[in-house]
Amino acid sequence: MEKQWLETEFLLKNGLQTVFVILFLMTLRYFIARYIRNSENCWTSQQRLRWIGYVRNTFFGILLFAIIYIWGEAIHGFAVSVFAIAFAIVFTVKESLMNLNGALVRFRGNSYDIGDRIEVKNIRGDVIDMSLLTTTILEVGRGASAHQYTGKRIVFPNAILLTDPIINESFLEKYYINNICFPLTCSEDWKRAKELLLRIAQEECAPYIEQARYRFRRIEKHRSLELPSVEPKISIQLPAPGIIHLYLKIPSPESLKGRLEQIVITRFLEELYPRGHVQNAES
Numbered sequence: 001m002e003k004q005w006l007e008t009e010f011l012l013k014n015g016l017q018t019v020f021v022i023l024f025l026m027t028l029r030y031f032i033a034r035y036i037r038n039s040e041n042c043w044t045s046q047q048r049l050r051w052i053g054y055v056r057n058t059f060f061g062i063l064l065f066a067i068i069y070i071w072g073e074a075i076h077g078f079a080v081s082v083f084a085i086a087f088a089i090v091f092t093v094k095e096s097l098m099n100l101n102g103a104l105v106r107f108r109g110n111s112y113d114i115g116d117r118i119e120v121k122n123i124r125g126d127v128i129d130m131s132l133l134t135t136t137i138l139e140v141g142r143g144a145s146a147h148q149y150t151g152k153r154i155v156f157p158n159a160i161l162l163t164d165p166i167i168n169e170s171f172l173e174k175y176y177i178n179n180i181c182f183p184l185t186c187s188e189d190w191k192r193a194k195e196l197l198l199r200i201a202q203e204e205c206a207p208y209i210e211q212a213r214y215r216f217r218r219i220e221k222h223r224s225l226e227l228p229s230v231e232p233k234i235s236i237q238l239p240a241p242g243i244i245h246l247y248l249k250i251p252s253p254e255s256l257k258g259r260l261e262q263i264v265i266t267r268f269l270e271e272l273y274p275r276g277h278v279q280n281a282e283s
Contacts, residue, residue, distance in 0.1 A: 014070050021066045029059045050114035053130050060132060095159065099133040102158030106130070111161065115254070116170035120161070123154055133158060148258065174254045175212050177228070180261055182246040182268065190244050193272055194234055200267045201232035201250045204260060212251045 033052050105111070112118045116127050117140065125137035139152040169176060182197060184190050205212075212230045220227055230251050237245045252260040 017070050018067060021070070022063065025059050025063050025066075029055060053114055057130075057132060095157070096133060098159035098162065099157050102161040103130075103132045105161050106135075106158065111166050112168050112170070116168055117176075117257075118169065119167040120156070121164045123156060125149075125154060128153075170254070175215055175230075176252045176254070176257060178248075178250050178252045178261055180248045180250065180264065182248065182265075184244045184246065186242050186244060188244075190236075190246070193268075194236070194246055196271055197246060197248055197264075197268055198232060198234050200264055200271070201234075201248055204264055204267075205232055205251060208253050209251070212253070 032055050036048050036051050036055070039048075112127055114127050114130060117125065118127060118137065123137065123139070124141075125139040127135060127137050129136035134155050134157055136153065136155045139150045139154050141148050141150060182193070184193055209230070216227050216230045228249075232251075233249045235247045235249070237247060239245055248264070250260070250264065256263075
């Protein structure tokens with residue numbers, strides 16, 4: 001009878017401690033996340049999402065260790081059955097363990113972070129949340145030249161990271177290399193169009209080109225890589241008889257993701273076709 005009472009007291013005590021720890025950590029996490037969301041500091045939305053994700057994962061780890069500490073004595077008392085219990089746990093939560101391994105691979109390899117644009121398993125978009133089990137992205141249109149959001153929110157398990165390659169388009173630290181195609185016909189003055197396009201690109205890049213050069217040099221030094229030039233550049237291709245494609249390579253800061261392409265295209269069309277006769281290029 002006394003033994004049963006001691007076991008009941010032990011379970012009740014540890015259960016109350018566990019509930020207290022969970023409520024305390026959830027409350028603390030709520031207020032910290034609320035402070036981050038409402039903070040008037042010079043944080044971008046991506047930085048806020050990144051810190052909220054860090055806080056959530058940190059508190060989850062603290063909770064896990066706290067539960068192990070509280071119930072450590074009980075776990076030790078059942079040492080004989082540990083292997084059987086462990087086997088049963090592994091069998092029942094295999095998918096969750098694979099997701100945790102995927103999160104570990106992501107962390108150790110620094111595969112991506114909140115705000116990065118990634119592509120995995122034909123899924124492409126901007127990372128808005130990361131947990132120990134899943135990654136959430138806002139989908140972007142297919143193709144490296146697409147920058148428009150589709151309005152879809154996609155959540156995929158981290159286990160994908162164990163079997164599929166990850167394409168991180170934000171590898172260049174806050175800068176992207178945009179590749180924009182401008183189709184022309186051989187009857188048009190393509191030399192003038194090339195000069196016009198290069199001038200527009202240089203003018204639009206002028207406010208941040210020095211910072212982009214600095215970023216690229218830092219990546220080359222830290223990672224022992226040789227990156228392509230950050231300067232705007234135009235290459236010419238002939239995809240079909242009578243057709244000329246001008247391919248513009250232009251660096252873009254994260255803050256102008258997608259918008260810079262529209263600015264350059266609009267200026268190019270307005271100056272190349274001042275009367276708006278764009279269809280003449282197709283005739």
